[in-house]
Amino acid sequence: MFEMDRRGFLHITGGAAASAALGSLLFSTEAAAQMGKTLTVAYHLPVPSWDPTTGLSAVNPQLMSIYKSVFDQYVDQNPDLSFKPGLLTEWGWTDNKTKVRMKVRDDAKWHDGKPVTAADIIWNLQRVGDQKNGSPVAFIWGSLTNLKADGNVITGDVKVFMPDIFKWMGFLTAYVIPPHYYQQVGKAGFEKKPMGSGPFMVEEFQRGSFVRLKANPNYWGGKPAFETVVFKFVTDPAARVAEIESGRSDLTLNIPFEEFDRLKRKKGLVGVTTPVSDIAMIFFNDVGPMLDENVRKAAVMAVNKKAIVDRLLRGYGVPIDTLLVPQYTGYDASIKTPYDPKGAAALLAKSGYSRKKPVTFKIQTTRGYLAKDYEVIQAIVGMWRRVGIQAEIEVYEIAKHFELRAQDKLAPAAFYNWGNSIGDPATSVAHAMFGPSPHSTWDTKDLDAMIGPLFAEKDEAKRIEGYKKVNRYIAEKAYVLPLYQQVQPVIHKDSLVFKGHVANFVLPQAIKPKS
Amino acid sequence: MSLGFLLRRLLLAIPTLVGVAVIVFVLLRIVPGDPIAMLIGPGATPADIQKLRELYGLDRGLLDQFVLYVGDLIQGDFGVSISLRQDVMELVLGRLPITLELCLAAIVIAILIGGTLAVAGVYWRGRWPEAGVDGVSGFILAIPDFLWALLFILFVVIFAFSGLPISGRLSHEIRFDALTNFYLLESLVRLRFDVFGSVLLHMLLPALSLALPLSAIIARVLKSSLNEAMTQDYVLLARVKGFSRIRIVAREALRNALVPTVTLTGVQFTFLVGGTVLVEKIFSYPGIGNMAIDAVINRDLPLIQGLVLTFAVLFIAVNLLVDMSYAVLNPRMRHG
Numbered sequence: 066m067f068e069m070d071r072r073g074f075l076h077i078t079g080g081a082a083a084s085a086a087l088g089s090l091l092f093s094t095e096a097a098a099q100m101g102k103t104l105t106v107a108y109h110l111p112v113p114s115w116d117p118t119t120g121l122s123a124v125n126p127q128l129m130s131i132y133k134s135v136f137d138q139y140v141d142q143n144p145d146l147s148f149k150p151g152l153l154t155e156w157g158w159t160d161n162k163t164k165v166r167m168k169v170r171d172d173a174k175w176h177d178g179k180p181v182t183a184a185d186i187i188w189n190l191q192r193v194g195d196q197k198n199g200s201p202v203a204f205i206w207g208s209l210t211n212l213k214a215d216g217n218v219i220t221g222d223v224k225v226f227m228p229d230i231f232k233w234m235g236f237l238t239a240y241v242i243p244p245h246y247y248q249q250v251g252k253a254g255f256e257k258k259p260m261g262s263g264p265f266m267v268e269e270f271q272r273g274s275f276v277r278l279k280a281n282p283n284y285w286g287g288k289p290a291f292e293t294v295v296f297k298f299v300t301d302p303a304a305r306v307a308e309i310e311s312g313r314s315d316l317t318l319n320i321p322f323e324e325f326d327r328l329k330r331k332k333g334l335v336g337v338t339t340p341v342s343d344i345a346m347i348f349f350n351d352v353g354p355m356l357d358e359n360v361r362k363a364a365v366m367a368v369n370k371k372a373i374v375d376r377l378l379r380g381y382g383v384p385i386d387t388l389l390v391p392q393y394t395g396y397d398a399s400i401k402t403p404y405d406p407k408g409a410a411a412l413l414a415k416s417g418y419s420r421k422k423p424v425t426f427k428i429q430t431t432r433g434y435l436a437k438d439y440e441v442i443q444a445i446v447g448m449w450r451r452v453g454i455q456a457e458i459e460v461y462e463i464a465k466h467f468e469l470r471a472q473d474k475l476a477p478a479a480f481y482n483w484g485n486s487i488g489d490p491a492t493s494v495a496h497a498m499f500g501p502s503p504h505s506t507w508d509t510k511d512l513d514a515m516i517g518p519l520f521a522e523k524d525e526a527k528r529i530e531g532y533k534k535v536n537r538y539i540a541e542k543a544y545v546l547p548l549y550q551q552v553q554p555v556i557h558k559d560s561l562v563f564k565g566h567v568a569n570f571v572l573p574q575a576i577k578p579k580s
Numbered sequence: 581m582s583l584g585f586l587l588r589r590l591l592l593a594i595p596t597l598v599g600v601a602v603i604v605f606v607l608l609r610i611v612p613g614d615p616i617a618m619l620i621g622p623g624a625t626p627a628d629i630q631k632l633r634e635l636y637g638l639d640r641g642l643l644d645q646f647v648l649y650v651g652d653l654i655q656g657d658f659g660v661s662i663s664l665r666q667d668v669m670e671l672v673l674g675r676l677p678i679t680l681e682l683c684l685a686a687i688v689i690a691i692l693i694g695g696t697l698a699v700a701g702v703y704w705r706g707r708w709p710e711a712g713v714d715g716v717s718g719f720i721l722a723i724p725d726f727l728w729a730l731l732f733i734l735f736v737v738i739f740a741f742s743g744l745p746i747s748g749r750l751s752h753e754i755r756f757d758a759l760t761n762f763y764l765l766e767s768l769v770r771l772r773f774d775v776f777g778s779v780l781l782h783m784l785l786p787a788l789s790l791a792l793p794l795s796a797i798i799a800r801v802l803k804s805s806l807n808e809a810m811t812q813d814y815v816l817l818a819r820v821k822g823f824s825r826i827r828i829v830a831r832e833a834l835r836n837a838l839v840p841t842v843t844l845t846g847v848q849f850t851f852l853v854g855g856t857v858l859v860e861k862i863f864s865y866p867g868i869g870n871m872a873i874d875a876v877i878n879r880d881l882p883l884i885q886g887l888v889l890t891f892a893v894l895f896i897a898v899n900l901l902v903d904m905s906y907a908v909l910n911p912r913m914r915h916g
């Protein structure tokens with residue numbers, strides 16, 4: 066009779082477990098080799114929540130790439146920021162912009178195969194417009210009321226006219242989720258197994274680790290080229306570099322420019338840089354020395370933006386003169402704020418300042434939150450010193466920046482990155498510079514009188530012309546210091562075809578294997 | 581160790597937790613950073629901002645907020661995360677098993693490495709391997725856990741260990757509908773060895789990063805205790821009996837030298853959990869350490885409060901376990 070003691074049992078079971086584990090590992094490697102149609106992206110942020118309309122993730126533009134893979138938006142965007150149909154094929158105002166009319170496409174289906182209806186769209190707009198549901202921008206969607214469906218046409222009343230409302234339909238929180246499914250599974254159920262009508266369906270979600278998506282065969286925009294897409298959430302830049310360099314991922318982004326330059330020279334890898342809709346800028350606050358126009362103008366003229374971009378950012382940035390970049394609506398290339406250190410010194414001299422007797426103030430910045438943020442500010446402080454500005458650097462966390470900005474208590478100068486992927490001047494210059502806005506630090510009546518009426522201007526040509534005037538005025542008065550347009554570095558395997566998107570999207574549905 | 585002692589310790593935990601809850605609540609209201617300021621979209625009016633404050637109960641006075649917070653806590657409600665709009669208790673309990681498994685793996689690795697180094701150092705006492713052991717433990721200790729993490733990532737790239745994952749917790753090629761978040765344990769119970777292997781591989785580098793500095797500390801303390809034990813009479817008796825040197829060190833002296841090491845390991849466990857904050861971030865390991873960083877950056881007050889309280893409960897539980905382990909290791913303490 067076979068007898069086994071405790072030690073023998075442990076040996077046998079331990080050996081079996083080890084063999085099985087090793088076998089499974091080998092199988093995984095083999096299986097991986099067979100998965101030809103999988104795209105693996107080492108993404109820099111995890112998906113914190115699958116409800117794209119509430120909480121902080123709803124207002125984080127950097128999560129849009131993943132959300133847009135699963136959820137359709139009312140309106141979609143081309144890589145140059147122009148708009149194209151999403152779930153809406155037509156949209157616009159009627160009756161002197163007191164009403165809206167939208168047409169819902171008739172070939173869209175939810176991931177469970179049910180059709181997307183006009184009633185579904187209305188439910189979404191009403192849900193996100195109700196502040197009780199936690200949307201941070203409920204006030205935008207709440208500006209539309211009495212929404213009614215007639216077939217696939219939606220009509221409604223404009224409660225508060227917002228010229229950029231339809232652009233917002235391709236922006237933050239403007240994702241459409243299936244009402245029947247959400248009501249069936251509830252918020253918690255939706256977090257576990259989200260559903261949309263986008264090009265990919267969520268197959269497996271390991272919170273904080275990865276999301277595996279499967280191509281939606283019924284997608285109205287055509288089935289994506291990759292059957293499977295994996296977004297691995299790799300938050301550390303060094304780990305993302307290792308992911309692409311070791312071949313574990315096919316594509317990654319948001320890596321240090323030094324690493325980008327090194328990797329793009331490696332065989333089998335391709336580097337793509339795209340100037341995106343984010344800009345680096347320095348807010349001026351209307352306090353202390355910044356009330357002196359000569360000081361502000363000198364602070365702007367003394368900064369050599371090209372040198373900062375070339376030397377600190379290795380050329381990956383585009384110097385800008387206004388808060389608008391060339392891809393935004395209302396961009397005016399004729400507005401210039403040239404680098405002129407001698408002119409800056411002369412202006413400071415008029416106000417009684419010199420290198421020996423400098424004007425002093427504080428400049429606030431984050432350190433490591435954005436690429437080279439602290440180094441850029443150090444360089445600017447050095448440039449200012451040469452003309453007679455002595456700025457003391459204060460490093461703070463981004464949370465403190467938001468708090469101080471909302472309270473209008475920022476230092477006379479503060480570094481920030483402003484994102485505006487819909488490219489409308491209202492969502493950049495207006496909210497950044499309009500005094501009553503919680504995002505603005507400059508607060509003077511002259512500028513508010515120019516910007517205020519533009520929020521409700523119904524004539525689009527007049528509105529855009531108005532913003533051009535605002536930008537010129539801001540540049541002349543030096544109310545802000547625009548620095549450079551950010552550039553997104555993307556590294557991918559040469560077996561892929563990838564094109565950059567000005568809105569900073571990395572959309573798997575737009576990536577194809579090289580034929 | 582009597583039941584009365586255990587009950588006394590558990591009762592003492594209550595004021596400790598209340599103290600932690602009060603301190604973290606007050607501190608979070610003092611430090612700069614407004615969660616609502618991070619949420620508000622462009623174009624929000626003061627009325628819109630006020631509505632958001634009301635939604636999260638931040639429009640109330642500090643005392644009101646505290647009373648509400650304590651009332652909810654007593655009912656086991658940690659509140660709703662501001663940044664994630666999800667139940668804090670669910671979020672924390674979802675991530676806690678991940679960190680616990682990682683820390684336990686790190687402890688096991690640290691004990692194995694540290695124990696081996698200590699025994700080897702004592703076995704070859706006075707000879708060159710002892711100097712080697714001291715040198716290695718000194719070197720390991722000089723490098724903090726997060727730096728080990730970055731070094732491992734670098735090694736993976738340089739030496740192209742293609743099978744060694746550097747991010748996440750489970751291979752994306754595996755489908756596993758888990759019932760709990762204790763994947764390691766659950767996969768073993770359900771005989772899913774593919775999951776077990778994948779989870780083990782994914783935790784190898786983060787666990788090693790956490791374990792190495794601790795292993796050096798264990799090696800030093802254990803070696804010192806072992807050296808002291810080697811001078812005791814029972815060791816002399818064992819020598820006289822003709823026991824081999826390795827048996828004397830590893831079996832006779834080791835058990836008596838373990839108590840200080842267990843104390844140290846218990847204390848260091850708390851530091852280990854603290855170390856997960858950076859290491860989990862570097863390896864994108866989805867535990868509570870990783871979550872804590874995001875919660876602090878986003879000033880997610882309910883989530884930070886929930887995480888700190890969880891850490892506190894964890895520390896109390898570990899200390900209790902350490903006290904209980906004394907009784908197992910040293911019979912003289914069982915009735916002390």
